[in-house]
Amino acid sequence: MAPQSVQMEDAECTEDDSECEHIYDASYGSSDVSVEDLTAVDLETLAASNNNSVGPNTYRIISNEDVEALQDEAGHEVMALLGCTLSAAKSVLMHYRWSKEKLANALVERDVEQVFTECGVKIEAKENPWALLPANALVMCEICCGEERFDATCSMDCGHSFCNACWRLHIKTQIDDGRARDLRCMHFKCGTKCGQEKLRGLLKLLPGYLIKYEQAYLSSYLEENHRVRLCPSVPWCGRAIQVEGEALQEPECSCGTTFCFKCGRPPHSPCTCHIWSIWNEKTTVDSGTYDWIAAHTKPCPKCNKAVEKDGGCNHVTCKCGQAFCWHCGQATKMSHTWDSIADHSCGRYKEEAERKVDEAQRNLQRYMHYFERWKDHADSLVKEKRERVNLLKLIEDECEDEGSVNTRDIGWLMRAMEQLKTARGVLAPSYPFAYIFFGNDLYTSEFSPEQTVSNQQLFEDQQQMLESEVERLSALITKCKEDLIVETKDYNAELRLRVINSSVSIQDRIIKLYDLIEHDLYGKLHSRSAEITSYQPKRNLAG
Incomplete structure (x- = not known):
């Protein structure tokens, strides 16, 4: 028709x-x-x-x-x-x-x-x-x-x-x-x-x-x-x-903003949108602070305010005047000695209370481990984006002078900086991924404890190899930028080759990391599906 x-x-x-x-x-x-x-x-x-x-x-x-x-x-x-x-x-x-x-x-x-x-x-x-x-x-x-x-x-x-x-x-x-x-x-x-x-x-x-x-x-x-x-x-x-x-x-919009199209949040692959929402909520409400409060304070049985004990015996008095036992949290009388409280005995609760404190402290230390590394890479990504803009401006200024290097001569360097940005964008959310995937109740029923330990070791091996190569490339790019006060068209061929090789190596490591995550981790889930933005390898890194 x-x-x-x-x-x-x-x-x-x-x-x-x-x-x-x-x-x-x-x-x-x-x-x-x-x-x-x-x-x-x-x-x-x-x-x-x-x-x-x-x-x-x-x-x-x-x-x-x-x-x-x-x-x-x-x-x-x-x-x-x-x-x-x-x-x-x-x-x-x-x-x-x-x-x-x-x-x-x-x-x-x-x-x-x-x-x-x-x-x-x-x-x-x-x-x-x-x-x-x-x-x-x-x-x-x-x-x-x-x-x-x-x-x-x-x-x-x-x-x-x-x-x-x-x-x-x-x-x-x-x-x-x-x-x-x-x-x-x-x-x-x-x-x-x-x-x-x-x-x-x-x-x-x-x-x-x-x-x-x-x-x-x-x-x-x-x-x-x-x-x-x-x-x-x-x-x-x-x-x-x-x-x-x-x-x-x-x-990535032409204004420079990159985001996840599905959920509208900042880019977070290899985290799923659901994992990222959990991490975002935890960091936004600063639940790490609540973990610290849980590890170092006890609620008053009368006014329910947090009380911290900085020494002394186990008989604690709140600002509201209520006395209570630090071990079990029960209200007591004021009469006490160094090792006993009048008309009160809670020896059977001591082991459980200490176990809860130790668990809260471990949770806090684990959270801070992943949070600090996530934030370090996220901050480095912002810094390196800014340095890339400054480098482009420097090249533009230098190209206006007769006999200076043009952008075609250092295309390999620009591609290396782009690869570094991509790698930082993968490394930063890989820590929230590990924090939730290997230590959250979300996936505990999917793998046995032995499988979880094995999967975590495999993941951390790939993550650490990528991280070390990223830091190596970052140092090489810094060296290149320091030498970019251009007076000649000649460039250190050995340094150029090292930058290109590092860029290619990073791409290979990202591919292997995503292969592990998509096939051996997300791919083995039974009760739930997981979808992430796949990594798209870049071409012509050698320039």
Whole structure:
């Protein structure tokens, strides 16, 4: 089937009869569309059209100026498939949150007419009952009961015609009520969506409301489309990311902000979004402080405030005046000696209390071990990003001088710095991953204690080899930057080779680390699934 599209012309609507033209769509110029007309190839093409890029991890950076073109592009695909107007096609897509996959699924389950009815769109526009009248003929509006010239009225696809003044009042009310994305016919129990071009024509006399409508229409693509996420930069850079393939990606906006597309948080692979949310909550609420309080204090049995014992006997008195036993936490009398408390005995509780204190101290030490190493690498990543920007500026300044080195001469160094940034981005979240995967109740039932110990040793071996190579490359890059006060085009060939070899070695170690995590750790889970952003090896590291 090859539907024919008709160019529509919606003229301005003004209150002046001589300037206002009747707003009405021509017929679609195609025969009725039935589900039989839509072949399996058509539906597969529609569902796959969002994923036509090469590779599993592809995305594009879009700005407000790009959104309308993307909406039109998606609308034309649906328009060609269903044989409807562009305005109707975009209304259908908006109903399905701009997801062509969801639309394709709906067309498989229901026929085209049912889909259009669900979306509030007419397959074919009904004829205006006043269409044969001359432009200066007077007609009565069913809303205000006033007589208006025929060319001062507007008819939607449902065929209901009212005067332009009533349409504008209705549209203003709907926009003020926050329904700018779902403007429908005002006829009783009609519910047909108003066409985009007709709405634009009606709102030309209301520029403020036209802007609100356009903004709401464009923002629907950014806010409702599951393949689009706004850049989380603060302040917002005004851009968004649209993924073309797998949603598990960590795209980088042109403003420099990198984030996990699935959850919107900072990049955290090899942590899953769930693991990262646990770690983020723990570091945000500073639960390490609570671990310290649990390890070094006891709650007063009267006021429940934390009390720390810095020496002396086991008889402790809170500021509120309540005395209690440090071992068991029970309230006691004031009378006591160094080794006993009057009318109180808790020897059987001593071992359990000390065990709890020791456990809290071990938990705190373990948390601080992973937290400090995570923070060190995260801080180094921020510092190295800043140094990379400074290096680019230095190169730009040096290249302005005659005879200085150009960017092509040190492309290997720029690629090495990019590889270092990537490696830091892997190492930093690898510590929260280890903290939760090997010591949290989340996965205790998945592996035996022996398997957990073995898996942790294998992971830490790969992690330490990557970490040592990262620090080696960092030192080499620092040496290169110190020598970059360029007076000659000659560069230390041995240093260049060491940097390139280290970059390649880091990539190999990252690949092995991810292979271990994805296949031997996440891949062995039985009761739950785990998905992370896979590592994409870089090309041409040798330069």
